[in-house]
Structures are given as structure tokens and as C-alpha cells.
Amino acid sequence: MDAPAPRSKAEISGGAHTKREHDSAHKHVTGSADYIDDMPEPAGTLHGYLGLSDRAHAKITSLDLDAVRSADGVIAVLTAEDVPGANDISPSGRNDEPVLATGKVLFHGQPLFAVIAESRDQARRAAKRAIISYEDLPHAIDVRAAMDAGYRMVTEPMKLARGDVDAGLAAAPLRLKGDMRIGGQDHFYLEGHIAMAIPGEDDEVTVWSSTQHPSEVQHMVANALGTVSNAVTVQVRRMGGGFGGKETQSNQFAAIAAIAAKKLNRAVKLRPDRDDDMIITGKRHDFVVDYDVGYDETGRIHALDACFAARCGFSSDLSGPVTDRALFHADNCYFYENVRLVSKPMMTNTVSNTAFRGFGGPQGMLGGERVIEEIAYALGRDPLEIRKVNFYGGPGRDVTPYHQTVEDNIIERIVDDLETSSEYQTRRAEIIAFNQTSPVVRRGIALTPVKFGISFTATWFNQAGALVHVYQDGSIHLNHGGTEMGQGLNTKVAQVLAEEFQVDLDTIRITATTTGKVPNTSATAASSGTDLNGMAAANAAQQIKTRLIAFAAEKFHIPEDQVVFEPNHVRVGNELMPFGDFIKLAYLERVQLSAAGFYKTPDIHWDRASGKGRPFYYYAYGAAVSEVSIDTLTGEYQVDRVDVLHDAGRSLNPALDIGQIEGGFVQGMGWLTTEELWWDDKGRLRTHAPSTYKIPLASDRPKIFNVKLAEWAENRELTIRRSKAVGEPPFMLPISVLEALGMAVASIADYQVSPRLDAPATPERVLMAVERLKALAADDETSRI
Amino acid sequence: MTKSHIELTINGKKVEALVEPRTLLIHFLREQQNLTGAHIGCDTGHCGACTVDMDDMSVKSCMTFAVQAHGTEITTIEGVAHADGTLSALQEGFRMMHGLQCGFCTPGMILRAHRLLQENPTPTEDEIRHGISGNLCRCTGYVNIVKSIQYAAAKINGTPFQEAAE
Numbered sequence: 024m025d026a027p028a029p030r031s032k033a034e035i036s037g038g039a040h041t042k043r044e045h046d047s048a049h050k051h052v053t054g055s056a057d058y059i060d061d062m063p064e065p066a067g068t069l070h071g072y073l074g075l076s077d078r079a080h081a082k083i084t085s086l087d088l089d090a091v092r093s094a095d096g097v098i099a100v101l102t103a104e105d106v107p108g109a110n111d112i113s114p115s116g117r118n119d120e121p122v123l124a125t126g127k128v129l130f131h132g133q134p135l136f137a138v139i140a141e142s143r144d145q146a147r148r149a150a151k152r153a154i155i156s157y158e159d160l161p162h163a164i165d166v167r168a169a170m171d172a173g174y175r176m177v178t179e180p181m182k183l184a185r186g187d188v189d190a191g192l193a194a195a196p197l198r199l200k201g202d203m204r205i206g207g208q209d210h211f212y213l214e215g216h217i218a219m220a221i222p223g224e225d226d227e228v229t230v231w232s233s234t235q236h237p238s239e240v241q242h243m244v245a246n247a248l249g250t251v252s253n254a255v256t257v258q259v260r261r262m263g264g265g266f267g268g269k270e271t272q273s274n275q276f277a278a279i280a281a282i283a284a285k286k287l288n289r290a291v292k293l294r295p296d297r298d299d300d301m302i303i304t305g306k307r308h309d310f311v312v313d314y315d316v317g318y319d320e321t322g323r324i325h326a327l328d329a330c331f332a333a334r335c336g337f338s339s340d341l342s343g344p345v346t347d348r349a350l351f352h353a354d355n356c357y358f359y360e361n362v363r364l365v366s367k368p369m370m371t372n373t374v375s376n377t378a379f380r381g382f383g384g385p386q387g388m389l390g391g392e393r394v395i396e397e398i399a400y401a402l403g404r405d406p407l408e409i410r411k412v413n414f415y416g417g418p419g420r421d422v423t424p425y426h427q428t429v430e431d432n433i434i435e436r437i438v439d440d441l442e443t444s445s446e447y448q449t450r451r452a453e454i455i456a457f458n459q460t461s462p463v464v465r466r467g468i469a470l471t472p473v474k475f476g477i478s479f480t481a482t483w484f485n486q487a488g489a490l491v492h493v494y495q496d497g498s499i500h501l502n503h504g505g506t507e508m509g510q511g512l513n514t515k516v517a518q519v520l521a522e523e524f525q526v527d528l529d530t531i532r533i534t535a536t537t538t539g540k541v542p543n544t545s546a547t548a549a550s551s552g553t554d555l556n557g558m559a560a561a562n563a564a565q566q567i568k569t570r571l572i573a574f575a576a577e578k579f580h581i582p583e584d585q586v587v588f589e590p591n592h593v594r595v596g597n598e599l600m601p602f603g604d605f606i607k608l609a610y611l612e613r614v615q616l617s618a619a620g621f622y623k624t625p626d627i628h629w630d631r632a633s634g635k636g637r638p639f640y641y642y643a644y645g646a647a648v649s650e651v652s653i654d655t656l657t658g659e660y661q662v663d664r665v666d667v668l669h670d671a672g673r674s675l676n677p678a679l680d681i682g683q684i685e686g687g688f689v690q691g692m693g694w695l696t697t698e699e700l701w702w703d704d705k706g707r708l709r710t711h712a713p714s715t716y717k718i719p720l721a722s723d724r725p726k727i728f729n730v731k732l733a734e735w736a737e738n739r740e741l742t743i744r745r746s747k748a749v750g751e752p753p754f755m756l757p758i759s760v761l762e763a764l765g766m767a768v769a770s771i772a773d774y775q776v777s778p779r780l781d782a783p784a785t786p787e788r789v790l791m792a793v794e795r796l797k798a799l800a801a802d803d804e805t806s807r808i
Numbered sequence: 809m810t811k812s813h814i815e816l817t818i819n820g821k822k823v824e825a826l827v828e829p830r831t832l833l834i835h836f837l838r839e840q841q842n843l844t845g846a847h848i849g850c851d852t853g854h855c856g857a858c859t860v861d862m863d864d865m866s867v868k869s870c871m872t873f874a875v876q877a878h879g880t881e882i883t884t885i886e887g888v889a890h891a892d893g894t895l896s897a898l899q900e901g902f903r904m905m906h907g908l909q910c911g912f913c914t915p916g917m918i919l920r921a922h923r924l925l926q927e928n929p930t931p932t933e934d935e936i937r938h939g940i941s942g943n944l945c946r947c948t949g950y951v952n953i954v955k956s957i958q959y960a961a962a963k964i965n966g967t968p969f970q971e972a973a974e
Binding site for chain 1: 838843844845846847848849850851852854855857884885886888889895898899900902903904906908909910911912913914915918936937938940941943944945946947948949950951952953954
């Protein structure tokens with residue numbers, strides 16, 4: 024026998040499960056990463072700006088645009104009449120969302136016309152010159168007003184039911200009812216919406232769009248142009264943040280830019296300013312939750328009846344699946360013996376609410392956690408005890424309200440580990456002692472769990488494609504259907520590919536997402552980006568490797584199992600060839616070195632009508648302990664310490680995953696504390712800029728912030744390298760912040776009264792809760808005298 | 809509109825230009841100088857994505873007129889790296905400590921951190937958090953941004969940097 028061939032370098036650089044930096048990190052720190060507004064503009068590029076309605080609900084009696092047309096630099100003014108195809112960008116297929124409104128306006132800020140001018144400044148100035156007359160119609164801005172006015176729902180409501188809820192409620196030893204208001208949230212992606220359309224030959228157009236869903240933009244642009252998808256190419260290299268706000272909301276800007284580009288045969292760029300972006304585009308749905316719960320002295324829930332009504336805005340958009348997901352998460356980690364959950368997706372005269380990290384799940388989960396909190400205060404117990412009593416368990420206590428069995432439950436271990444590592448019990452006792460003697464500052468602590476279902480509930484979205492080329496020199500080109508918005512998807516998918524081929528990460532070049540390379544993609548949403556696209560890329564690599572192995576086995580007359588991909592080399596029998604040399608050889612022997620990979624999530628199914636199925640492939644888990652201090656004279660507060668333990672399965676990239684957890688936590692904390700959307704009685708959004716809408720600052724961050732991955736966790740399902748999705752689940756961890764604020768408030772009445780803090784718990788709302796409990800405590804005192 | 813003649817130094821290079829008096833510095837940098845690293849986030853001076861360094865001060869270039877930059881020295885993200893192209897300590901910190909996700913706020917954040925470390929070469933964690941609170945980041949929760957700045961401060965000062973245990 025020949026001597027064994029020399030061993031190759033032990034490990035590749037940047038394989039799976041390593042802490043690699045974001046693939047664009049170098050470009051970001053040098054200012055060389057191009058966003059759409061940074062790209063060179065084609066010669067003759069024109070700029071668009073939108074004219075908006077200033078009524079919440081009205082008939083348009085006249086739209087006089089003469090002064091707009093005659094303004095300096097204006098090339099064209101487009102209205103609904105200029106839409107050559109369908110004046111519709113409704114992602115739900117309900118034809119309820121026009122590109123440009125016609126006849127009637129349904130919310131304050133609805134786009135009515137687009138000005139196209141030589142410069143953006145000219146377009147913007149001209150847009151202000153329109154003279155619009157309206158005949159006002161009655162409007163309803165929020166959920167309660169819409170219900171009172173008999174408004175319709177934008178989509179069919181959903182019901183999830185199991186057991187006999189009426190009998191369960193009647194038989195339960197204890198019962199309570201209440202309601203909760205849960206605020207919405209603006210995405211505040213740092214890069215606002217933008218589209219640049221470049222006309223092509225015939226009916227072709229290329230659109231650079233800041234979107235999480237290029238395939239849908241392609242479809243909408245084609246539809247609005249009255250052409251077919253093969254005429255439209257949509258591209259995006261990266262977004263400056265998305266968070267769900269660029270899942271459907273990019274359609275309008277892309278469609279208008281494309282219509283203008285085709286009409287004028289010049290490139291057209293459309294970028295609203297921040298205020299208009301916040302006025303025109305949808306947000307997280309705010310909810311009103313009504314609950315009726317039957318329970319016993321141990322805190323165990325016997326029956327829950329709850330209604331989740333959402334402000335959906337003027338159109339359906341994604342409100343159906345968003346309100347569905349609220350119901351899917353109202354159980355969080357808890358088994359409800361008898362349960363009935365219903366959604367009410369209410370139409371309102373506001374901007375059409377849309378996807379936002381968690382997609383209704385956070386609102387559903389918060390409603391469920393409010394119920395736990397209510398029971399705890401009613402019984403005078405630590406809410407954590409009530410949580411544990413209600414956790415999903417073994418057979419008999421493992422079925423969700425949608426009849427999926429929870430098979431991968433690890434919440435008890437997560438919570439136990441965190442309770443110990445954060446010294447929750449000791450700190451809680453210390454805080455209670457502190458509150459007894461502290462006159463003004465009160466503190467609170469809370470531990471809340473998260474269980475989040477992974478998969479699109481629209482089962483057909485759970486598919487993905489990738490296109491992988493290996494060039495003759497051994498360099499690899501990676502393209503997949505997902506989009507990069509900062510989450511590090513491209514880095515993780517490239518790590519998967521590096522691992523498959525056993526090459527260093529820098530062998531792989533990641534390229535812009537384009538509908539021309541991978542068709543019929545799903546939105547990069549529902550935390551699914553890596554799960555789906557990572558698998559598709561692995562599949563493409565495996566196809567190429569299969570061909571390479573067959574080729575080498577035949578050429579060198581060896582069994583296929585003697586062709587092995589080793590770090591940056593391929594072992595062929597006893598010979599170890601550099602990867603590039605091996606590829607060159609394969610090329611010369613005419614081996615196809617390109618493959619389109621595909622993946623679809625197995626084992627999932629969902630029947631909405633019956634409310635039964637297995638909508639989720641698996642669950643991701645986590646838990647957080649938050650500690651806060653409030654000033655009971657002003658309602659101001661600070662988050663003193665947060666400890667998180669989160670399950671990312673076998674993390675593909677622990678550094679990026681921890682970044683998702685930290686970022687998701689702070690974003691969720693903003694939703695529950697300082698971020699307040701406020702409409703006036705005319706239906707005008709008055710918080711449409713960072714001056715009035717407060718996202719967390721660096722100074723708001725928890726003072727101590729310990730974030731850990733559950734190192735022992737592994738996905739029991741065959742996901743990409745046993746990892747778990749991590750985009751959305753951490754967003755719900757800061758429910759612990761809201762509950763800790765609640766505990767600090769509850770200290771006023773010796774923890775005997777539920778604080779019922781609605782979200783966002785702004786300092787004003789904390790102060791009002793403090794005052795309510797002070798009044799109750801005083802009454803109590805008086806009655807004792 | 810009559811244009812004004814301005815002379816200034818951008819990233820160490822003398823620049824002369826004609827600008828309309830109403831032109832904002834961010835537009836001048838991005839559209840006339842092709843320096844697209846500074847970004848337009850909110851147009852109103854709140855988000856800090858447009859932050860550049862002007863005569864040893866952090867300025868929000870969306871709220872500064874180009875004519876106000878006449879006679880000044882400006883540093884943008886394109887001028888932060890060392891002359892040989894290697895990354896500055898701050899750039900290295902943001903890259904290695906994962907102080908970025910979508911990257912849109914990064915150039916402004918680095919420029920603000922650059923000035924912060926000139927103002928206070930040995931900031932505490934709390935001073936860093938307050939020192940960058942005029943710059944918004946929606947992705948990271950600021951944890952790794954603070955860490956990146958601590959890394960850079962340590963490297964510049966020649967003191968050891970201990971990444972917090974995970």
C-alpha cells in the first residue's frame with residue numbers, strides 16, 4: 024500500500040457553528056456597502072415624490088394637479104388613471120389596496136398621486152401644490168370605534184377551540200375577566216423605503232427595491248404594468264433594516280417607480296422622507312384583548328375564553344395571518360384544558376397594519392401573560408409560580424389550542440437554569456424587602472418564558488431556492504431567495520455552503536438577491552430565512568458534490584466513498600488535491616458545476632377552517648429575567664438588569680444569534696415601554712418622526728445585560744445543522760420588562776392588586792397605574808378605619 | 809439660484825465647489841462628492857445616520873448647510889481608515905465585535921464614536937452609552953456597539969480589552 028497522503032489543514036475557516044462576523048462588516052465600517060440610494064444613478068434618472076390625502080375617510084370631489092404639473096422641473100404627474108395594468112397591490116388578493124387612491128380615500132396619508140421631476144427637491148416641492156377637495160365621511164380610527172360604527176372585518180376571523188370552554192369556566196373554582204390594550208409599533212428601519220426602476224427593452228423593467236419580498240414586488244409590478252412576471256426583475260443586495268416593514272410595504276414604491284420609468288422611458292427613483300414613510304406605511308397591529316379565565320387555588324387554568332381584536336387599517340394586507348398568529352401564541356408555554364380564542368381583524372380608517380417581527384405572536388403572547396399575571400395577583404403569589412403550574416407537560420397536557428402536540432418542550436429546563444443563574448429568588452426577596460421601606464423608588468423583577476412557533480402558517484411559503492455556481496478556478500458564487508436586512512442571513516448561508524464544500528468562507532461570494540436567479544421565493548420573514556435558504560443552498564451543493572464524486576470515482580477507478588471533501592482539498596483515493604485543482608479537472612471533463620437547490624419544510628399542514636393541524640415544524644424557546652426601578656412620583660423608570668437564556672438549537676453562528684437576541688430584546692422593550700403611536704381625532708398620525716416617536720437609545724439599554732445561548736440545545740427536527748430560527752423569538756423576552764414594571768407598581772398595594780399595565784408602559788401610564796393603586800390602597804385603609 | 813463658492817478639506821483633501829445656499833451638507837457630500845457612506849435616515853437630525861466630523865465636532869450633516877462647512881475640515885467614514893487602507897481601531901472594533909447588523913447607522917455611529925474618544929479617551933461604559941445616544945440603531949440593541957467602542961479605546965490606549973464572557 025502507498026503511504027497515506029498528507030493531511031490537509033484540520034479545519035476550514037468560517038464553517039458552520041463558528042462566530043464569523045457579518046459578511047458585509049468590512050464594507051459597513053468603511054462606508055462602502057451600497058444601499059439603493061448609494062448606487063450610481065443611470066444617466067437621466069428622475070425622482071418621484073408622493074402626494075398624500077389629508078382626510079381619514081372622504082370622497083375626493085376634485086383633484087386639481089395643474090399647479091403641480093407646471094412646477095419647476097416636473098416631468099409628469101401620475102394618478103390612478105396612469106396605472107396601465109391593475110390599480111392594485113393587495114398582497115392578500117382581495118383587491119382592496121390601490122397603487123394610487125381613486126374616488127375615495129380611506130386613511131389620512133393615503134397616496135393619491137406621484138410627481139416625477141428632474142430632482143427630488145423639485146418633486147417634493149411640486150407635490151405640495153395640489154388642490155384637493157373632499158366630501159368628508161365618518162371615520163373610525165381605533166378598534167372600539169370601528170366596532171361601535173359597525174365596520175367590517177378586513178378578512179375572515181379565526182377561531183381556535185379545544186375542550187368545553189363554557190363548562191370549564193362555569194365549573195372552575197375561581198374566575199376573573201379583564202381587558203388589555205396593546206399598542207402598535209413603527210418599524211423604524213434606519214433606511215426608509217426606496218425603489219429605483221430602470222426601464223428595459225419591450226415591456227421589461229428592472230427594479231432595485233428595498234424589500235424583504237422580491238418575488239412579490241415582481242408580481243405586483245408586473246400586475247400594475249399589465250404585463251407578466253418574466254418582464255420584471257427585482258433586485259436587492261441589502262436593506263438598512265426591515266423587521267417586517269418591507270415585506271409588503273415595498274410594493275407601492277416599486278410599482279409607482281416602475282410605472283413612471285416605463286411611461287417616461289427613464290430611470291426613476293422614489294424615496295419618501297422619514298415622516299411620509301411613517302405615515303404611508305403600515306405598522307405592528309395594536310390589539311384590544313378581552314379575557315375570561317377560570318382557574319383554581321393553585322393557579323392552574325381550567326378554561327380560557329379570549330378575543331383578540333386588532334386595528335388592521337383600511338385594507339387586509341397581512342392582517343389575516345397576523346391575527347391568526349396572535350391566536351397561535353396566546354398559549355405561550357401554557358396548557359389550557361378548555362380554550363376558545365377568536366380574532367377580530369377590524370377595518371379602521373388608518374394605514375393598513377402589516378408584518379412586524381413576531382407577526383401578531385407578541386400581542387397574542389402578551390395577552391396570555393396578562394392572564395397569568397392577573398391570576399398571580401388575585402392569589403397573592405409570584406407570577407413565576409403560576410407560570411410553572413401551567414407549563415405544557417407530558418401526555419394529557421401537551422396539546423395546543425390548534426391541536427398540535429408540543430413534542431420538543433424544553434421550557435422547564437430553560438426556566439430552571441435561568442432562575443438559578445440569575446439568582447431570581449434571592450433578588451426577588453431582596454426587592455420586596457427594599458420596597459417595604461423605600462418611599463419613592465420601587466423596584467420590580469419578573470421572569471417570563473417564550474415558546475415561538477417556527478414556519479409560515481401559509482404552508483406553501485415554506486419553500487426556498489438557491490443557485491450555486493462553482494467556477495473553474497474553484498471560487499464559488501452563492502445566490503439564494505432570502506434577503507439580507509442585517510440579520511446575517513447571507514453569512515449563515517455562506518457558512519453552510521463552506522461546510523458542505525469544505526472550503527474557507529472567503530472562497531464564497533454572496534450576490535444580490537434577484538428574481539432572475541431564484542424564482543418564486545417567499546418573503547424573508549417568519550424567522551425562516553436561514554432554515555429555508557440554508558437548506559436550499561446545502562441541497563445545491565450536494566447536487567454538485569454528487570456529480571463531482573461520480574466523476575472522480577469513474578476517472579480514478581475508485582469507489583465513491585473514497586472521494587472525500589476535506590478542508591480546502593478533495594481526497595481522491597490516496598491523493599489529496601487542492602479544491603481548485605480538482606474543480607479545474609472536473610471542468611475539463613465536462614462536469615456541470617452549477618446547481619439550483621430547493622427545499623420545502625416537511626411534515627407541516629394547517630386547516631384554518633377547522634382550526635386543526637401542525638402549522639409549526641418546531642418551537643424555539645427562551646426566557647428572560649428583568650429588573651427595573653420606577654419613580655412613583657413621575658412614573659419614570661430604568662431597566663437595571665436583564666438576564667436571558669435562549670434556545671437557538673445548535674447555533675450556526677453564535678455571535679450573530681446573540682446579536683439577534685440583544686437587538687430583538689431592545690426592540691421589544693421599545694414596543695412595550697417608550698414607543699407610542701398616537702393618532703388624533705382627525706385620524707392623523709402625530710408620531711411620525713423620531714422627534715415624537717421614541718425608539719430605545721443606547722442610554723436606555725439595560726444597565727446589566729447578560730445574554731446566553733442554551734449551549735445544550737439542539738433542534739430535534741432535521742433543520743439545517745440542527746439550528747433553530749432566531750429572528751423573532753427573542754422579541755418577546757422583554758415581556759419580562761413590562762411585568763417587572765407591573766410588580767414595581769403593584770408594590771404600592773402590597774402586591775394584592777393586579778397592576779394591569781397596558782402597553783406601551785410609558786412613564787405616563789406607569790404613573791397612572793401607581794395613582795390607581797394608591798387610590799385603591801387609600802380606600803382600603805379608609806374602609807379598615 | 810445664485811451659487812456660493814466654498815472651500816473646505818474633506819478627508820484630508822482640499823475641495824472647492826459651487827453650492828446653492830440651501831444645499832445641505834449631506835446632499836453635498838453624497839451627491840456632489842460621491843461620498844455615500846454617510847446616510848440619510850430621518851432628515852431631521854434625530855437619528856444620526858448622517859453624522860460626520862466637522863472641525864473636531866460631531867455634526868449631523870442633514871441639518872448643516874454646505875456653506876456652513878466653508879473653511880472647515882471634515883472627516884467622513886471614507887476618511888477614517890489609516891492612510892495605508894488598514895482599518896482604524898474603531899473600524900476594527902465594529903467589525904470584530906459585531907457592532908453592526910444592517911449597517912445603515914454604522915458610518916454615523918463610528919464618526920460619533922471617533923469624536924467621543926477624542927473628547928474622552930477613557931470613557932466608562934455608561935459614558936459611552938450616553939455619548940452615543942444621539943445616534944439611533946434599530947438592530948443591535950447597542951450592546952455590541954458599546955463593546956466595539958470599548959475595544960477601540962483599549963487598543964488606542966494600549967490597555968487590555970477583555971470581551972465580556974458570553
